[in-house]
Amino acid sequence: MEPSSSRGQDSILSRVALNDNKAGMQDLDKDKINKIILETSKGSRFYDNELKKERQVNQRIERMMRYKAKVTEQQIQKAQAEVENLAADLERSRELGRVIVHVDMDAFYAAVEMRDCPELKDKPMAVGSMSMLSTSNYHARRYGVRAAMPGFIAKKLCPDLVIVPLNFDKYRAVSEQVREVFADYDAHFLPMSLDEAYLDITEHLEQRQHWPESLRTHQICEEKTTGGINELKSLSPVLFEDSPSSSPDQKAEVFGTSPEEAVREMRFRIEQKTRLTASAGIAPNMMLAKVCSDKNKPNGQYRILPDRKAVMDFIQELPVRKVSGIGKVTEKMLAALGIVICSQLRQQMAMLSLLFSETTWHHFLQISLGIGSTRIERDSERKSMSTERTFAEMSIAHEQYSLCRELCHDLAKDLQREGLKGKTVTLKLKNVNFEVKTRAFTLQCAVCTEEEIFAAAKDLLKAEIDNINPLPLRLRLMGVRISSFVSMDDKQPQQKSIMGFLKIASDSSSSVQPSKSEIVSELGSQCPETRNPSFIGETSKPFNKWQTKSSCTTEPQQHTFFQKAYAKRLQKQYEEEETSGPCTDKILKCLPTVSTNNSAFTTDQAADKTEETQTCTWIRHLHTDETSAKADSSLSTANTGAKTQSSNILQCFTCPVCFNSIETENLSSFNQHIDKCLSSELDNKRTSMDECQDVCEENKQLGKQDESCIRKVTDLSSGSRNSLLERNNEGPYTSSSSAHSDCSTPLFKHFKCMSEKRSLVPHEDMSDTGSVSFHQTASSVEVISEPLDRRVSTLTCPVCNQAQDSDDLILFNHHVDMCLNQEVLLEFREAVPPMAQFDSKVKDHEKYPTARGKSKRQGSSPPPPPKKTKAISTRHTIDQFFKGNSKQ
DNA sequence: GGGGGAAGGATTC
DNA sequence: TCACGGAATCCTTCCCCC
Numbered sequence: 001m002e003p004s005s006s007r008g009q010d011s012i013l014s015r016v017a018l019n020d021n022k023a024g025m026q027d028l029d030k031d032k033i034n035k036i037i038l039e040t041s042k043g044s045r046f047y048d049n050e051l052k053k054e055r056q057v058n059q060r061i062e063r064m065m066r067y068k069a070k071v072t073e074q075q076i077q078k079a080q081a082e083v084e085n086l087a088a089d090l091e092r093s094r095e096l097g098r099v100i101v102h103v104d105m106d107a108f109y110a111a112v113e114m115r116d117c118p119e120l121k122d123k124p125m126a127v128g129s130m131s132m133l134s135t136s137n138y139h140a141r142r143y144g145v146r147a148a149m150p151g152f153i154a155k156k157l158c159p160d161l162v163i164v165p166l167n168f169d170k171y172r173a174v175s176e177q178v179r180e181v182f183a184d185y186d187a188h189f190l191p192m193s194l195d196e197a198y199l200d201i202t203e204h205l206e207q208r209q210h211w212p213e214s215l216r217t218h219q220i221c222e223e224k225t226t227g228g229i230n231e232l233k234s235l236s237p238v239l240f241e242d243s244p245s246s247s248p249d250q251k252a253e254v255f256g257t258s259p260e261e262a263v264r265e266m267r268f269r270i271e272q273k274t275r276l277t278a279s280a281g282i283a284p285n286m287m288l289a290k291v292c293s294d295k296n297k298p299n300g301q302y303r304i305l306p307d308r309k310a311v312m313d314f315i316q317e318l319p320v321r322k323v324s325g326i327g328k329v330t331e332k333m334l335a336a337l338g339i340v341i342c343s344q345l346r347q348q349m350a351m352l353s354l355l356f357s358e359t360t361w362h363h364f365l366q367i368s369l370g371i372g373s374t375r376i377e378r379d380s381e382r383k384s385m386s387t388e389r390t391f392a393e394m395s396i397a398h399e400q401y402s403l404c405r406e407l408c409h410d411l412a413k414d415l416q417r418e419g420l421k422g423k424t425v426t427l428k429l430k431n432v433n434f435e436v437k438t439r440a441f442t443l444q445c446a447v448c449t450e451e452e453i454f455a456a457a458k459d460l461l462k463a464e465i466d467n468i469n470p471l472p473l474r475l476r477l478m479g480v481r482i483s484s485f486v487s488m489d490d491k492q493p494q495q496k497s498i499m500g501f502l503k504i505a506s507d508s509s510s511s512v513q514p515s516k517s518e519i520v521s522e523l524g525s526q527c528p529e530t531r532n533p534s535f536i537g538e539t540s541k542p543f544n545k546w547q548t549k550s551s552c553t554t555e556p557q558q559h560t561f562f563q564k565a566y567a568k569r570l571q572k573q574y575e576e577e578e579t580s581g582p583c584t585d586k587i588l589k590c591l592p593t594v595s596t597n598n599s600a601f602t603t604d605q606a607a608d609k610t611e612e613t614q615t616c617t618w619i620r621h622l623h624t625d626e627t628s629a630k631a632d633s634s635l636s637t638a639n640t641g642a643k644t645q646s647s648n649i650l651q652c653f654t655c656p657v658c659f660n661s662i663e664t665e666n667l668s669s670f671n672q673h674i675d676k677c678l679s680s681e682l683d684n685k686r687t688s689m690d691e692c693q694d695v696c697e698e699n700k701q702l703g704k705q706d707e708s709c710i711r712k713v714t715d716l717s718s719g720s721r722n723s724l725l726e727r728n729n730e731g732p733y734t735s736s737s738s739a740h741s742d743c744s745t746p747l748f749k750h751f752k753c754m755s756e757k758r759s760l761v762p763h764e765d766m767s768d769t770g771s772v773s774f775h776q777t778a779s780s781v782e783v784i785s786e787p788l789d790r791r792v793s794t795l796t797c798p799v800c801n802q803a804q805d806s807d808d809l810i811l812f813n814h815h816v817d818m819c820l821n822q823e824v825l826l827e828f829r830e831a832v833p834p835m836a837q838f839d840s841k842v843k844d845h846e847k848y849p850t851a852r853g854k855s856k857r858q859g860s861s862p863p864p865p866p867k868k869t870k871a872i873s874t875r876h877t878i879d880q881f882f883k884g885n886s887k888q
Numbered sequence: 889g890g891g892g893g894a895a896g897g898a899t900t901c
Numbered sequence: 902t903c904a905c906g907g908a909a910t911c912c913t914t915c916c917c918c919c
Contacts, residue, residue, distance in 0.1 A: 016905095046905050053897090132906045134901085147901080150905040193901050325911095327899045359912070388907060424893085434905085440894055479907085484893095 014332055015050045016041050019148075024107075024141040024298065033144035033157060040153050049434035057329055061336045064355055068337070071354055080350040083365065087349075090371050095284065096306040098374045099259050101185075101199045102281045102289035103266070105178065106298035108195035110137040111276045112174050113164045125162040126154055131390070134166060138298070171195075174274055181269045185262065190376045196293075198286055200376050201262055208257050216255045218265065221272050263301050284311065287372025290324050311370035316343040323367050342368050381485075385420060386428075387411045388479025393432050395472035397465050404461050407480040408454040415482060421446035422482035425456035429464060430477035439464065446486040453480060 017034045020026065041047040105111065109127040114120045114137060124140035126133040130151035140146075143158035151163050175194040182189040186199035208216070255265035263280045270278050281292025282303035288311065295302035304314050319341055321331045337352075339345055345352070346368035353361040366372065387410045394400055404427070415421065425447070426440040439460040447453055457480050465473050 041905080044905080050905095056897095128906085130904060134906085148906085152904050196901080325899065329898060357913070382909085383911095384909065386908060390906060392903095426894090436896080438895060442893065477906090481908090 014328060015054050016047065018144050019146070019328070020144075022141070022146055024138040025144070025146060028142065028144055030144075036156050037144075037153055040156050045433050057332060061333055064333065065336060068351065068355060071351065075354060076350050079353045083349045083353055086362070086365060087369065090366060090369055094308065094369070094371055095374045096308070096311075097202070098200055098284060099202045099205055099306070100283055100286055100289045100374065100376070101201055101259075101263055101266075102283075102286065102293040103182070103197055103199065103263075103270075103278050104280070104293045104297070105195035105270075106277045106279055107135050107137055108174075108276070109135045109166065109171055110140075110164075112171055113167075115275050116170070117164075120162060120164070123162050124158050124160060125164060126151070127164050127166055129163065129165065130155070133163070136161075168194075174276065177274050178270050178276075178278070181266060181273060184269075185266055186376075188376065188378050190378045198289065198376050201259065205257070205259060205262060208262060211257070213254055216257070216261075216265065217252055218255070218269060218272065219252045260301070260303055263303075267299075267301065285370075285372035285374045286376070287323065287367065288314070288370060291318065291322050294322065315368065315370040316341070318342045320345060320367070325363070326367075342370075382418070382420070383485065384481055384483035385411065385414055385418070385422070386426070386479055386481030387414065388428055388477060390430075390477045391475075393474055393476055394478075395474045397473070400461060400465070400473065400475060400478065401458060403478055404457050404480065405450070405454050407478060408457055409450045411480050411482060412448060412450040412453055415448040420482070420485050421448040423447070423484040423486060424482065425453055425460070426481040426483065427457050427460040427464075428477070428479035428481065429461075429473070429475055432474045432476050434476070436477075437464070442484060446484075447482075453482065 016037060018025075018028070018030055018037060020028060020030065041050075110125060113125065113127055120137075122139070124137065124143060124145065126136035126140050126145055128134045128151055133145070133147060133149050133151055133154055135147045136145045136149075136154070140154070140158060140161055143154075143161070145154040145158050145161060151161075154161050154163070171194050175191075178195075179189070179191060179197070182191075182197055182199055185201045185204045189197050189199040191197045253265075253268055255261045255268070259282050263282055267278045267280060270276065277299035279293050279297040279299060280301040281289040281295065282301065283289040283292050284304065284306045288304050291314075292302040292304060304310055320326050320334055320339060321328075323342070326334075334340070334345075337348060337355075339348055339352075345364050349361070349365055349368065352364050355361075356364070387407050389403070389407065391403075394403065423444075423446050424440055424442045426438050429437045429439075431437075441456050441460055443452075443456060447456070461478075
């Protein structure tokens with residue numbers, strides 16, 4: 001074999017040279033085009049990196065060839081037997097009964113732009129930017145200009161090229177029109193992108209056989225075109241000169257009942273509706289249909305008849321590169337083995353089975369037999385979500401952190417829009433030499449907020465910055481991805497707040513948990529505000545794949561004992577308030593407008609407030625969420641109306657320090673009251689805390705963390721709640737509303753510092769989706785619980801006012817949980833005998849009752865917690881405690 | 889040894 | 902004039918932990 005070093009320019013051509021595997025790109029002067037491409041690219045960092053990758057592929061091929069040389073005849077024979085067995089199995093399962101169609105819009109983006117801007121019709125044009133083109137029209141393709149080519153190279157190939165910027169909104173709208181047509185032929189069609197889809201028209205064809213001609217006749221709709229039928233018909237020839245087109249005199253088209261006719265009708269209707277043409281492939285499976293749709297592109301279609309011979313005839317001479325999934329690298333590897341067309345795949349299958357992985361050679365075998373999927377599965381779930389950005393070189397750390405945060409912000413928005421939470425945060429970096437690195441971290445809990453994602457991404461970035469220190473990290477791209485999505489079940493933190501527990505206990509699969517308002521309203525409700533439809537509206541999240549249908553219905557929920565008990569207690573509380581001074585309804589009135597984190601307080605969260613009034617606000621001080629000033633500022637804009645609305649309503653709170661009832665119009669006033677109560681203890685601690693904060697801030701700027709800082713905060717935190725509260729109020733946002741937090745609070749920083757040190761132990765439920773709960777207290781403080789253990793307690797339960805024995809905040813949280821719910825517990829104990837809860841001997845594997853299945857599908861059991869982070873035993877949560885009991 | 893996370897790569901539009 | 906994307910999925914390999 002020729003050594004890679006001697007291949008020189010020819011070798012790199014396979015990477016940077018023109019890829020003419022696209023319609024409208026035949027018969028080009030490839031040598032001339034490649035010369036221009038090489039001259040433009042050569043010497044660039046991109047080119048150098050492509051050379052490097054090319055060398056790697058060559059080395060891979062060399063290794064493969066060396067291995068091939070060592071394969072014995074015996075191995076081949078054995079492999080051959082295995083191949084034949086599998087081939088026989090595949091033959092037996094071959095299905096030819098379905099009629100699968102792949103429809104692909106012709107030069108979609110370019111065609112849309114040309115349609116909307118007729119002066120582009122006669123010009124070579126492409127859609128995209130000088131950096132990258134998304135597609136080009138057929139005029140431009142004659143110059144070698146194609147999708148995935150940088151605009152500046154395209155300009156070298158075709159100086160007259162017009163580059164039109166992308167307009168996705170427009171393409172989406174057109175795509176929607178096209179999909180409406182698809183739906184008439186297969187309601188369950190599978191869109192692959194804006195411009196292509198798979199359809200199974202088997203059922204449609206069966207019905208079609210009985211259709212009268214009138215149902216298969218379609219008028220040529222002149223009104224739908226701006227310039228009438230002539231202009232409509234003139235569009236296709238401009239786009240695609242050789243395209244077949246109907247006669248301009250024709251007023252209607254009658255279509256037959258065959259698959260070809262049905263697909264022709266579909267394309268006709270698409271063209272009538274959008275003035276754009278589509279190509280289609282008709283075959284017994286998806287793989288073949290996809291290849292077929294390219295066969296007569298543009299504005300054409302091709303069918304493989306549903307019999308084995310027709311399929312095998314088609315496959316025989318088909319270049320492997322035409323098959324979806326075989327790209328330039330695989331093509332090159334196969335070429336090294338003398339395999340260029342699919343029939344050669346079959347001939348060398350035994351050798352391929354020895355050289356490639358099982359998955360890969362099975363795939364090759366299927367291709368060689370013309371076998372593919374015959375079931376169009378539309379409902380596959382999203383597995384990841386990401387955002388990335390390319391930019392001019394960026395080498396300054398704080399700019400990189402800032403960008404990282406921006407990306408996290410964008411990603412969080414996207415996640416929240418789809419109601420997703422994921423456990424794995426991946427940071428993608430591309431340096432100025434085009435070398436790509438990804439770094440991932442799997443968290444214990446699923447996250448979706450900017451702060452949570454940033455907490456992880458920032459650490460990954462920091463590690464990379466530190467790694468090449470003192471040299472700067474010279475980046476040209478950064479991206480953040482979230483994966484390992486969890487089901488709605490799993491989105492709940494392991495230790496739920498008691499209120500969270502009470503809300504979800506009835507239906508763990510429901511993402512829309514019965515809120516307090518719902519529970520109360522079920523009682524017949526003397527509290528009309530809780531039935532306010534707007535509450536429900538705000539509670540409900542958009543329907544998503546994890547959301548069971550039942551959760552979207554309005555059917556009454558079957559409440560658990562605890563919910564009933566809780567509702568009863570609420571009722572009682574309400575009755576008391578009726579006589580002694582109401583506050584619940586007032587609070588409820590304003591709650592939907594109160595915001596935490598970076599989204600508005602939802603009904604569930606709002607409902608929690610009633611119960612948690614005594615401590616929640618106080619806790620919120622301690623747990624000023626991590627939401628940045630940015631999020632807060634956006635809130636202050638977004639929720640201006642809401643705030644205004646809420647600010648005039650008198651609310652009643654109980655101060656956790658002096659235990660007096662405080663009536664106030666807004667939470668910030670109440671915060672100020674608490675601050676006053678606490679201020680007497682502040683002075684001696686504050687100086688130290690300020691110092692620490694400064695250190696933290698400085699380190700944040702430098703992207704560094706300092707053990708001394710962490711230690712200092714840790715030391716302070718046990719006795720410095722007051723300081724924290726005080727500092728909290730100094731932030732620019734807390735002054736306007738206590739529900740708004742300041743990310744510069746010492747405790748926040750403290751958590752962040754600790755989070756960094758502890759490998760990103762997540763701040764559970766710091767998201768906007770969770771209520772500010774006691775769970776939050778525990779989980780957040782949990783991070784610092786260890787050093788606190790060694791100190792004398794300064795904690796006093798805000799409910800029972802008892803000084804605590806320990807400063808362990810988990811225990812403290814537990815205590816508060818219990819205190820708050822004594823009544824419920826009492827009722828519970830009366831109803832159910834106690835069980836052996838809190839079994840400290842529980843084994844690790846028993847802590848994760850979820851199955852360790854292989855399936856990554858949503859809806860299946862969630863994966864076990866990552867091994868590198870210690871999971872909290874779910875057995876030790878109050879949730880599990882109740883669950884266990886309720887089963888008895 | 890198997891399962892699964894991490895990292896890199898291939899592929900698609 | 903400079904200048905090679907963004908998003909998603911699947912696969913492979915390596916390595917660690919149970």
